[in-house]
Amino acid sequence: MLSQLVNLLAALLLLIAFAMLAQRRVLTLIKLFAWQGLTLAAATAIVAYATGQTHLYFSAGLTLVLKVILIPWLLHRLIDRLQVKWDIETLLNIPTTMLAGIGLAIFAFALAAPIAQMASTITRSTLGIALASVLLSFLMMIVRRKAVPQVIGFLSMENGLFFAATSATYGMPLVVELGVALDVLVGTFIFGIFFFHIREQFDSLDIRHMEKLKDE
Amino acid sequence: MNAGVALQVLQSILVVLIAPLVMGWVNVCRAWLQNRSAPSVWLPYYTLAKLFHKDAIIAHTASPLFRWMPYVLFGCMWLAAGIVPVLATDLPFAPAADIIALVGVFAMARVATALAAMDTGTAFGGLGARREMMVGFLAEPAMLMTLFTAAFISGSTQLATIVDTLAHREFAIYPSLAFAGVAFLMVLLAENARIPVDNPTTHLELTMIHEAMILEYSARHLALIEWAVAIKLVAYMTIGFALFLPWGIAPAGDWGALPLALAALGAKLALAGAGLAFLETLLAKMRIFLVAEFLSTAFLLAVLGMLIHFLVHA
Numbered sequence: 001m002l003s004q005l006v007n008l009l010a011a012l013l014l015l016i017a018f019a020m021l022a023q024r025r026v027l028t029l030i031k032l033f034a035w036q037g038l039t040l041a042a043a044t045a046i047v048a049y050a051t052g053q054t055h056l057y058f059s060a061g062l063t064l065v066l067k068v069i070l071i072p073w074l075l076h077r078l079i080d081r082l083q084v085k086w087d088i089e090t091l092l093n094i095p096t097t098m099l100a101g102i103g104l105a106i107f108a109f110a111l112a113a114p115i116a117q118m119a120s121t122i123t124r125s126t127l128g129i130a131l132a133s134v135l136l137s138f139l140m141m142i143v144r145r146k147a148v149p150q151v152i153g154f155l156s157m158e159n160g161l162f163f164a165a166t167s168a169t170y171g172m173p174l175v176v177e178l179g180v181a182l183d184v185l186v187g188t189f190i191f192g193i194f195f196f197h198i199r200e201q202f203d204s205l206d207i208r209h210m211e212k213l214k215d216e
Numbered sequence: 217m218n219a220g221v222a223l224q225v226l227q228s229i230l231v232v233l234i235a236p237l238v239m240g241w242v243n244v245c246r247a248w249l250q251n252r253s254a255p256s257v258w259l260p261y262y263t264l265a266k267l268f269h270k271d272a273i274i275a276h277t278a279s280p281l282f283r284w285m286p287y288v289l290f291g292c293m294w295l296a297a298g299i300v301p302v303l304a305t306d307l308p309f310a311p312a313a314d315i316i317a318l319v320g321v322f323a324m325a326r327v328a329t330a331l332a333a334m335d336t337g338t339a340f341g342g343l344g345a346r347r348e349m350m351v352g353f354l355a356e357p358a359m360l361m362t363l364f365t366a367a368f369i370s371g372s373t374q375l376a377t378i379v380d381t382l383a384h385r386e387f388a389i390y391p392s393l394a395f396a397g398v399a400f401l402m403v404l405l406a407e408n409a410r411i412p413v414d415n416p417t418t419h420l421e422l423t424m425i426h427e428a429m430i431l432e433y434s435a436r437h438l439a440l441i442e443w444a445v446a447i448k449l450v451a452y453m454t455i456g457f458a459l460f461l462p463w464g465i466a467p468a469g470d471w472g473a474l475p476l477a478l479a480a481l482g483a484k485l486a487l488a489g490a491g492l493a494f495l496e497t498l499l500a501k502m503r504i505f506l507v508a509e510f511l512s513t514a515f516l517l518a519v520l521g522m523l524i525h526f527l528v529h530a
Binding site for chain 1: 392513516
């Protein structure tokens, strides 16, 4: 029953990854990112309860504080200060991106199937979903032109990796998780500062302008 | 076997008779939600009776195809309603067609409608037919994928077997079925010309799809088409019940469960009708080019449901 609940949450995680891929607005993207963090925290807490691994409770709490509250709040402030009101531009149109996403999901599922057979955790069947959400976030970073959605893609990729660690081996050691969490937080700050610099330099957050920086 | 035949006849007649009532109920709910005074629930019956008493007018340029279409459409929908296990799974008709053939029956009705719409050569007919075919070719794969998800879970493409398997399993959470359910809902809205895709009550040339196709019809032909549309809605709803809410449908050979099945069907149809009206009040009509995105999302959800089934339950 508990593993079914984890499966359901995993499916929800994948759905949110696809929703982020299809999303056109920055604000909704941040909301979806917060939801993804919440789903991840719930899944981690259920795995912790089902297996009695206490350190997973800590990582669930860490996810809740960091990825559901702190980082979305930071991103909100950031887009307020940057006055990012535009809709997101994508390189591919949305249905094509979705089809590419389905292809990636099939690839990830096929890739994870042999690994999952060797694992003995109750969450082994969700490994494919975790891998798929990593790849989908990666795809999102590729098809988006503006800097803010790319950073959200990066952060949601970290969510996917975290879930992969939970489903394959019941999470990383707590020290590693704390380190990663701190890295993500610091990364968000640095990206924030970066945004201001990019905009000061080019009057835009479109990262195509950075190609002009090449040496002739 | 005889009991099965009796049941088949009973179900087929019942579906045809209650279809306008369901349509009326949806309209009443919609009026309530939109703060309008509601028409009578029986209004679709009065409309049908009125249309059957009028003289049919047919364009001089129309070929026999134009006359046959309402009968083909009505026949297809009646056949579809006979295949779906509405009250009981013991239907002698059911082995004749599985879910893939069922989608084929709906496709045949669509082709007949589109051909008849283009037959008179009016601008609106052609426009409606093209749009309908666009919606159809996007909705059909999503519909098939949804049905396949349920078929994989129960190991059969026979609707009766699917219902038997799904209704009598022990309780388990199927994420794949949840995905398929949402996808099915989106396909239902598109296929039945309901609001985010098409508005069933408008005759505004820029937006109509289904109404544009049947603009040339009058009297008994129009009545048959409207009736068939109502049966189609009920057929889709009952397919949805069979796949996602199969509780209450009487198992084979159990006559005692029939009153319960009847009550369950009534309750489900009433709830589904109210839900449909609620959705239609909540949503706005989409631009025609957004329909592709809407239906590709449905396809995506259905495919994801199927993939997750392989990953999680296999």
